[in-house]
Amino acid sequence: MATYSTNEFKGGLKVMIDGDPCSIIENEFVKPGKGQAFNRVKLRNLKTGRVLEKTYKSGESVEAADVLETDLQYLYTDGEYWYFMDPESFEQYTADKAAMGDAVKWIKDQDVCTVTLWNGSPIGVEPPNFVILTITETDPGLKGDTSGGGGKPATLETGAVVRVPLFVQTGEAIKVDTRSGEYVSRAKEG
Amino acid sequence: MDSPDWRPVARMETLRARAALMAAVRDFFAQRGVLEVETPLCSRYATTDPALDPFVTRYAGPHAPPQGTLYLQTSPEFPMKRLLAAGSGPIYQICKAFRNGEYGRRHNPEFTLLEWYRPGFDHRRLMGEVAELVQTALGAAMPVERWTYADLFHHHLGIDAFHAPSDALAMRAREFGVDTEGMAGASRNAWLDLLLSHVIEPRLPPDRLIFIHDYPASQAALARIRPDDPPVAERFELYVGPMELANGFNELLDPQEQRRRFRAEQRACTMAGTPERPLDERLLQALAAGMPATAGVALGLDRLLMLKVGARDIREVLAFPLERA
Numbered sequence: 001m002a003t004y005s006t007n008e009f010k011g012g013l014k015v016m017i018d019g020d021p022c023s024i025i026e027n028e029f030v031k032p033g034k035g036q037a038f039n040r041v042k043l044r045n046l047k048t049g050r051v052l053e054k055t056y057k058s059g060e061s062v063e064a065a066d067v068l069e070t071d072l073q074y075l076y077t078d079g080e081y082w083y084f085m086d087p088e089s090f091e092q093y094t095a096d097k098a099a100m101g102d103a104v105k106w107i108k109d110q111d112v113c114t115v116t117l118w119n120g121s122p123i124g125v126e127p128p129n130f131v132i133l134t135i136t137e138t139d140p141g142l143k144g145d146t147s148g149g150g151g152k153p154a155t156l157e158t159g160a161v162v163r164v165p166l167f168v169q170t171g172e173a174i175k176v177d178t179r180s181g182e183y184v185s186r187a188k189e190g
Numbered sequence: 191m192d193s194p195d196w197r198p199v200a201r202m203e204t205l206r207a208r209a210a211l212m213a214a215v216r217d218f219f220a221q222r223g224v225l226e227v228e229t230p231l232c233s234r235y236a237t238t239d240p241a242l243d244p245f246v247t248r249y250a251g252p253h254a255p256p257q258g259t260l261y262l263q264t265s266p267e268f269p270m271k272r273l274l275a276a277g278s279g280p281i282y283q284i285c286k287a288f289r290n291g292e293y294g295r296r297h298n299p300e301f302t303l304l305e306w307y308r309p310g311f312d313h314r315r316l317m318g319e320v321a322e323l324v325q326t327a328l329g330a331a332m333p334v335e336r337w338t339y340a341d342l343f344h345h346h347l348g349i350d351a352f353h354a355p356s357d358a359l360a361m362r363a364r365e366f367g368v369d370t371e372g373m374a375g376a377s378r379n380a381w382l383d384l385l386l387s388h389v390i391e392p393r394l395p396p397d398r399l400i401f402i403h404d405y406p407a408s409q410a411a412l413a414r415i416r417p418d419d420p421p422v423a424e425r426f427e428l429y430v431g432p433m434e435l436a437n438g439f440n441e442l443l444d445p446q447e448q449r450r451r452f453r454a455e456q457r458a459c460t461m462a463g464t465p466e467r468p469l470d471e472r473l474l475q476a477l478a479a480g481m482p483a484t485a486g487v488a489l490g491l492d493r494l495l496m497l498k499v500g501a502r503d504i505r506e507v508l509a510f511p512l513e514r515a
Contacts, residue, residue: 005245007291028294028295029292029293029294029295029297030294030387030388031241031292031294031297031387031489032383032386032387032434033381033427033437033490034241034379034409034411034426034432034437035241035380035383036241036376036379036383036384037292038383038387038388039372040388040476050267053369054369054370054371054372055368055369055370055372055373055374055388057372057374057376057380058291058373060372060374062372080257127218138447151320157245
């Protein structure tokens with residue numbers, strides 16, 4: 001079993017906490033001039049996304065988590081699972097709903113996602129920062145209003161709903177920032 | 191810190207503030223007739239404190255110690271005490287100290303220490319001089335508060351730091367939201383350190399000098415123990431907000447007691463599986479020859495500079511912290 005000692009702690013290190021893989025967000029070394037040194041760490045549980053704080057006596061060891069982030073191409077979904085492929089090895093991976101999280105709202109086939117693998121299985125999926133999706137439904141909007149000030153809801157081909165300016169219509173492709181879930185622009189042709 | 195690796199991390203104006211701080215400290219002691227001294231950074235002896243990990247280096251040449259092993263100092267305390275025993279009178283030193291593994295927002299493994307000794311002072315009187323030095327250096331007449339260790343723990347935590355058992359300390363830590371799973375096998379002192387560093391320090395006000403004094407005898411380090419009930423170590427620490435700035439003692443003079451403490455620390459090192467370090471026989475000889483009653487203190491100058499320039503990370507006040515050294 002691989003372990004990390006507290007003096008190897010740093011941001012991004014993946015460790016096992018209470019049976020779940022976690023990523024260290026912040027590691028603070030706390031030591032009185034005379035006396036016991038501590039490592040006070042903030043971690044993100046990679047399965048639940050929850051942030052937790054732990055204190056270790058310096059010199060303690062923690063089990064390493066076999067976690068890898070890799071770019072995989074999204075292939076398709078059967079409604080229950082989402083299938084990905086490593087574009088170099090052609091190896092396939094299967095992600096469940098929990099691992100997909102919000103990514104289901106944004107991705108369509110061929111998109112390349114950053115997938116977090118724990119012991120070889122996906123536990124987290126990050127969609128590309130920007131995606132281009134077609135509007136399947138939105139109100140025609142008021143004629144003559146091109147200011148786009150208020151905006152209106154639009155349903156996209158993936159089922160996600162974003163606010164778009166009034167002049168954008170059903171059937172158009174738009175660029176969306178997946179981190180904020182906001183409309184960026186109309187997608188340029190070609 | 192996104193600049194190229196060869197460049198300094200501290201800004202030039204911070205480096206000028208550092209130079210001004212050094213000049214102010216030297217002026218402070220010159221006016222008071224305290225002598226500046228230098229002692230070796232490398233020694234055949236080392237601290238026996240199990241909480242400190244000294245860097246080890248090798249020397250080849252005449253008078254080489256066994257295997258050529260020399261230790262970089264974790265503080266200049268032992269040789270400065272030999273000077274006191276030799277009749278130096280009041281002395282101070284500005285030097286580098288080295289502590290392996292200590293890296294964080296307020297730690298760099300190589301740092302600058304100001305250490306001074308006042309024959310004829312006790313720790314109470316020395317606290318007064320420390321306050322004057324810090325106020326002079328910061329150019330601010332900050333209010334000063336003095337708290338005993340017992341009062342501070344009672345005030346902030348409602349517990350008796352001298353008598354509460356370990357599990358009561360652990361429970362208090364959990365009540366204050368500190369996760370304690372990584373504390374397996376912690377000593378009572380480790381629990382006290384946890385409460386002080388995780389609960390009390392963050393609650394200390396940043397606009398004043400807070401002295402904590404009269405520590406539990408189990409945390410005496412090199413301080414005299416006063417036979418009160420319970421006995422207390424005549425030791426003090428200075429905090430400004432959560433920043434520990436200085437540690438001082440009414441210095442232990444008794445060579446037998448000093449040897450007992452060295453031996454106890456060596457045993458603790460053995461128990462912890464860390465290599466045993468040679469205890470400083472020359473310090474023991476100096477104490478046996480007779481050192482005048484003295485109070486002494488070590489103050490972190492990088493941290494004082496952090497306060498002066500309002501830095502949040504020690505790297506902001508170092509030209510080349512470890513990662514650029």
